Amino acid sequence: MTHDAELYPADRLDRARAAAVAAGYDALLVSPGPDLRYLTGYEALPLERLTCLVLPAEGEAFLVVPRLEKPAAEASPVGGLGIEIAGWAETEDPYALVAGRLARGVGRVAVDDHMWAEKVFGFRAALPGAEQGLAGPLLHGLRMRKSPAEVAALRRAGAAIDRVHTRMADWLRAGRTEREVGRDIAEALLAEGHARVDFVIVASGPNGASPHHEVSDRVIGAGDPVVVDIGGTMPDGYCSDSTRTYAVGAPPADFLEYYAVLLAAQTAQTEAVRPGLTAEALDAVGRDLITAAGYGDRFIHRTGHGIGLETHEEPYIVAGSTRPLEPGMAFSVEPGVYLPGRHGARIEDIVVCTPDGGERLNVTGRELVVL
Ligand code: ZN
Numbered sequence: 001m002t003h004d005a006e007l008y009p010a011d012r013l014d015r016a017r018a019a020a021v022a023a024g025y026d027a028l029l030v031s032p033g034p035d036l037r038y039l040t041g042y043e044a045l046p047l048e049r050l051t052c053l054v055l056p057a058e059g060e061a062f063l064v065v066p067r068l069e070k071p072a073a074e075a076s077p078v079g080g081l082g083i084e085i086a087g088w089a090e091t092e093d094p095y096a097l098v099a100g101r102l103a104r105g106v107g108r109v110a111v112d113d114h115m116w117a118e119k120v121f122g123f124r125a126a127l128p129g130a131e132q133g134l135a136g137p138l139l140h141g142l143r144m145r146k147s148p149a150e151v152a153a154l155r156r157a158g159a160a161i162d163r164v165h166t167r168m169a170d171w172l173r174a175g176r177t178e179r180e181v182g183r184d185i186a187e188a189l190l191a192e193g194h195a196r197v198d199f200v201i202v203a204s205g206p207n208g209a210s211p212h213h214e215v216s217d218r219v220i221g222a223g224d225p226v227v228v229d230i231g232g233t234m235p236d237g238y239c240s241d242s243t244r245t246y247a248v249g250a251p252p253a254d255f256l257e258y259y260a261v262l263l264a265a266q267t268a269q270t271e272a273v274r275p276g277l278t279a280e281a282l283d284a285v286g287r288d289l290i291t292a293a294g295y296g297d298r299f300i301h302r303t304g305h306g307i308g309l310e311t312h313e314e315p316y317i318v319a320g321s322t323r324p325l326e327p328g329m330a331f332s333v334e335p336g337v338y339l340p341g342r343h344g345a346r347i348e349d350i351v352v353c354t355p356d357g358g359e360r361l362n363v364t365g366r367e368l369v370v371l
């Protein structure tokens, strides 16, 4: 089953070019990473040898690749885009090759946000007269508004991570270490259809109070709350990310008290999603409830992040962002409450904004699961 044609339509090159021209750039330079994949479907390895999509304001787009990578590029969706794939030989200077093909007097070039500094400097040397800027602001505008095919890809990713969460009772038990449980979860991510495991957080007891804890050799004890935040990348490039908090046996009373508050907050936030609501207003929907219950200073991070070809991308759901939600935007809603030295909890769903409201792409139960 392949979704390449719908997921990676050829008109993205024209739309990116139009965005670059509108921002006053003479060329867009895109190295391997999520932006290259978004624009061409090509999942290129970031290597020391230069691979770069060159999208001039005037003239045809072309992809510069090391000759060794040319067969892989041709076999990728790039082969179907009808753009030239220019291979460079081991002894050639690929930066000079790009500079020589760009029209004289290139004044401003945009480089993708993830381009290695080594390559940014390579282009600076080859195009000494050109001012460099970041392509992120142009490309985020395209990438954060998902097409129906992209939403479908995120839905498949959401279903895959949901299947992993529903199997948690198989692995999460008192007496096992977080690392042992994490290994089983990582295996299940792949078994359920991911091509890559991006992160596995198994944060038991006091470790649950650290939102970015990964795994440790701590032995999970009876009554421990355990935050399990997991995600991976599907073969088509789209990412999953979902958190559920479990309790291994009866948890402490103070945990149950704030878990109920958190559940109400996260539910209210997912139900509040609609076009026109600003990112900061959505953040406030949950934060206000948590603050009113007395845990405001225990919710120590933003509500969420966009998701697509990267686990973290625009739009960020954070205080201070007046960006209005639009249909097609997909992002996490993941408030948390953290009591240092004790335990913590987080509930996270990916939600896509539709004309009628929010659609949750993670649909496993949000009530506390006591294993
Ligand atoms: Zn997460």
Ligand code: ZN
Binding pocket: 241, 305, 332, 334, 348
């Ligand atoms: Zn997340």
Ligand code: ZN
Binding pocket: 034, 113, 114, 310, 312, 313
């Ligand atoms: Zn990025």
